[in-house]
Amino acid sequence: MKSKASYFSVSKPLVIENLRRFWAIPALAFLVYFLSGIFPILMSYRRLDSMGRYIAESLSNHQPFYMFAHLLFPIVTAVVIFKYLQGISSVSVMHSLPFTRAKLYNSGFLSGLILIAAPILVNGLLLLLISKPVYNQYPTEQGIVTETVNLFSRTDVLNWIWVSLLIAFVIYMVSVFAGIVTGNSLMHFATAVWFNFLIPALYAIFVAYFSHYLYGFDTSGNWTEFGMRISPFLNIIQTDGVFSAGDTIYYILSFLILYAVTFVLYQKRNLEHATDSLVFRFMEPVICYLIAFLGMTLIGFYFTSLGQSEIYWYAGLAAGTVIFFIIGQMIVKKTPRIYNRGSLKSFGIYVLIAVLFLLSLNFDVTGFEKRLPSSEKIQNVACREGFTMDRRFNQYYYSGNASPYGADGKEFRMKDPANIDAVRKIHQSLVEDKNRFETTKNVHSTSLRLSYNPDGKFPFSRAYQMDYDFYRNSPEFKQIYESTEFKEYFSPQNLNYEKLSSIYLSSGIPNREPVEIKGREAMQEFLTCVDQDFKAQSFEDMASLKRPYATAEISFTFRNPNSNMSEKPQNGAVTYVITDGYKNTIQWLQNHDYGSRFTYSVSEIDYIDIYHYVRQEGSDKIESVKTLKVTDPAQIQLLLDRYETQSIYYNDYYEGVVVYKGGVQPVSPDQFYKEYGYDSAMEAYDTSAPMTHIYFNSGNVPDFILDYFK
DSSP states (O other), X not given: OHHHHHTTOOOHHHHHXXXXXXXXXXXXXXXXXXXXXXXXXXXXXXXXXGGHHHHHHHHTTOSHHHXXXXXXXXXXXXXXXXXXXXXXXXHHHHHHSSOOHHHHHHHHHHHHHHHHHHHHHXXXXXXXXXXXXXXXXXXXXXXXXXXXXXXXXXXXXXXXXXXXXXXXXXXXXXXXXXXXXXXXXXXXXXXXXXXXXXXXXXXXXXXXXXHHHSTTOOTTSSHHHHHHHTXXXXXXXXXXXXXXXXXXXXXXXXXXXXXXXXXXXXXXXOGGGTTSSBSOTTHHHHHHHHHHHHHHHHHHHHHHTTOSSHXXXXXXXXXXXXXXXHHHHHHHHTSSOOOSHHXXXXXXXXXXXXXXXXXXXXXXXXXXXXXXXXXXXXXXXXXXXXXXXXXXXXXXXXXGGOOSBSSXXXXXXXXXXXXXXXXXXXXXXXXXXXXXXXXXOSBOEEEEEEEESTTSSSOEEEEEEEEHHHHHTOHHHHHHHTSHHHHHHHSGGGBOOSEEEEEEEEOSOTTOOOEEEOSHXXXXXXXXXXXXHHHHOOHHHHHOOBOOSEEEEEEXXXXXXTSOTTSOOEEEEEEEEEOTTOHHHHHHHHHTTOGGGGSOOGGGEEEEEEEEEEEOTTOSXXXXXXXXXXXXXXXXXXXXXXXXXXXSBSSEEEEEEEEETTOOOOOOHHHHHHHHOOOTTOOOOXXXXXEEEEEEOTTOOOHHHHHHTO
């Protein structure tokens, strides 16, 4: 029992001595906390509501000076407290004292905790003493509105104390571990900083590798959020200043486990290794391999910016491996004399591990790419793609990412079994035809993100690139976008707005002013027509690339149902593309004398230049064969009736430039390409005259164009 009790024994004189020697650390830390937090509050104490945002940022630990103190002072404290371990004479003196190693370690460790905690607790106590109700204010049309949430409550201050202590203690614990395994102060400080961000950094690197190798790996899910949660210092950046119960338990357990590991290592530390870079042999390959892995990854991804071929990627990996393994060996050995059989053997082991790692990803040994969730486990699924979801009726929503559709403010979730089955079939087609989607280039494409059970704890998500041909010919997309579930969600009647702000309709025709629909009654009539037409719209009409009749942007205010209802309303907007199939809407516009604003008039057009662009096989350069200038009114009308807003195949397509009367000679696409280079994703060009770019894809190219370019 006596031996066990000694594991937790502490020397009071040693603790007092450490506090006496290193009192400057908490004093400086307190000054940082005081001058960046309490002092500005006291200076504005009589008009504290004006400081509401600053107080909220400080108590949520989003204030940079607080975060600087949380990171720096725990690391410095660990370095100075355990500095005696890094010198041969000092470590010999300390261990010659009549104390067990357990008492020495516990006394130093406790001293550091006190030095870290003291300024936070004192600052927190002062905040409690001066706290009083502070409310955020924001201007509205009716005047100044004050929110009912107290931003300077004692509960918020107590939470700040707890969260700050938790962050500082975990950083301190990691820094102490770094001091136990290193043999000099410089190495201690460097590894303390490094170790505190090592696991999140490795996590981000593995995500980058998965994204590079695994077809369908989705980086837009909650990967970033989960990676940030590994470290309390990083986690607080993405939260509102409060740790969840699960995160709190995780940080406490991590602290205790690392304390136990560090305690054991302290007992086994050889005193004669003081001043070495590392005092434990098992750490040498670990540190060296980590440096080599980080360097290999850095150079590998840098080389990918030099060229798209995989040769650049693997050349970068090889170069990074050699360079940073040598650097790692020099650091851990603390000498440039590392060219020996032992280093060569260690290098061979690392290369073998790296090759196996890359091969396992390249050949997908886990079956990640082909894995699909079973139908019976799918409760709902979210499908987001750019052809329809982003271009046909964009959603613009702000704070909290609340959707303006529906009462729950959530993104569209499909629960209809027929739609879920359609999504699985789309997913299966993308997996089975992987080679097509990965190798097809220079075509009109967009991203597609599938997320099964997205609100669950472990959502199943994938991300792909999808070409337009696959999309428009897919019976599964037709099933989804013509389903009642889809239509009802995105119906204008499902908009959860408090007040309509404006409705503007644009034609896309130069020199045409947008049409503003004014008056509540007119707005409601227009939305009713849009609602009827949207629900009756076919998938073919929705997916069509033909020029829409008009584009309607509907602006409004709405409340995020997932936030505090006392918060001010958000500004939101949605866009509906009015196609030729919107018969009721077009009729309404014509009845209100707006029809002429959305139709072309041949009399306004001077001419249309037609270019045939062809990319030579194996070349990145695209050139026009020759140019056709169309001036005949009948042919101009035919072109206006047939053209589309986007080319589908970038290797061989027809592009037209509509030039209007009264303008300066425009910059042709040919001139633009020669000066700035070709960008297939670019849909607008810098011009000096009103002009419209039009495209003709297979099946809609007029015969007179085909005959001319034969």
